[in-house]
Amino acid sequence: EAQVTQNPRYLITVTGKKLTVTCSQNMNHEYMSWYRQDPGLGLRQIYYSMNVEVTDKGDVPEGYKVSRKEKRNFPLILESPSPNQTSLYFCASRQGGGAIVNEQFFGPGTRLTVL
């Protein structure tokens, strides 16, 4: 089944404790992206990657890191999480790095709480 998977689905952590949220897709998509969803603010893009070893900042990149060493994986790293990073996170992928017309496929989401 074609899908985007994220792990963990739920995470409660404390301020300053480094964490990684994994994202993997099995559709051989070039483009991958991370979003955060907050009530009343919709989805805001954190980082995106047009292909392996190519990443770029989205609208809200502060406090986050990403890497794209393999085509299928795009982990999101919070090196020193803070309470304002409590949010619902979505990973997405689409075919074609620059093919903005193509549908994005979303993972199920990771709900992160930072105490």
Next chain:
Amino acid sequence: AQSVTQLGSHVSVSEGALVLLRCNYSSSVPPYLFWYVQYPNQGLQLLLKYTSAATLVKGINGFEAEFKKSETSFHLTKPSAHMSDAAEYFCAVSSSGYSTLTFGKGTMLLVSP
């Protein structure tokens, strides 16, 4: 710059009534426009998209949207609401020169019996 405005954070309809969710966009170049739906505790899935072909776009689950350039709008409609349509709906825009999708803030559709 590209942006999307969704009018109304919540819309309530009765089952069987017309659904109208409003979306206005801003783009300096011809846009691609999308509607996504998010059911409770799930990720987003594509309802329909406009890619500069027909201005009236039909999507899944009986939804459709009309691109009106003069009004910079892409409103989503469905003739008759079902209880299963209750979800949050997001309008999004992407345009040449931008490699990213910009989402609106979402509209929660509530359907009452």
